Amino acid sequence: MTIRRDPEGLEVLALDAMLPNLVGRRVLEVGCGDGRLTRRYARRAGWVHAIDPDPSSIAALVADPPEGNVTARAAGFLDDNLDLPEPVFDAIIFSWSL
Numbered sequence: 001m002t003i004r005r006d007p008e009g010l011e012v013l014a015l016d017a018m019l020p021n022l023v024g025r026r027v028l029e030v031g032c033g034d035g036r037l038t039r040r041y042a043r044r045a046g047w048v049h050a051i052d053p054d055p056s057s058i059a060a061l062v063a064d065p066p067e068g069n070v071t072a073r074a075a076g077f078l079d080d081n082l083d084l085p086e087p088v089f090d091a092i093i094f095s096w097s098l
Contacts, residue, residue, distance in 0.1 A: 011095065012040050022046075025090040030077045035061035035070075037095050042068035049084060051075045 006012070015037070019025075024046040032038050032050035034057045042048050047069045052058055053076040061072045077094075 011037065015041060015093070015095075019091050019093075022091070026088065028084070028089045028092045030092060030094040032061065032072065033057045035064070035066055035072070037093070038070060038072075039066040042066040042070050045069070047071075049073075049089075051077065 019041075022041055022045040027041075027045045027048045029038055029048060029050040032052045033054070035050065038048060038050050038061065043066070045068060048071070050058075050061065050070060050072040052061075052072075052074060055074040058072050058074040061070075065072075
């Protein structure tokens with residue numbers, strides 16, 4: 001089965017409709033994977049903290065980081081060691097993570 005990665009850009013349109021202004025906003029992205037979606041909005045956000053439980057996905061994101069202020073780490077949302085550096089976020093994104 002071929003995996004299509006939103007060739008029509010509908011995911012980004014939906015994100016923009018829900019969060020039209022990310023400028024200066026603090027974003028937590030849960031289940032960021034290799035940064036597929038992170039790359040589409042990170043340069044507009046003030047700061048992105050991207051997490052994913054798969055260390056190899058985080059390694060791919062770190063190896064080819066998106067533009068913008070992005071930190072990434074291998075962690076799950078319910079991990080006891082999540083230890084977020086900033087306790088307050090303006091938005092939490094979890095596309096394809098449920």
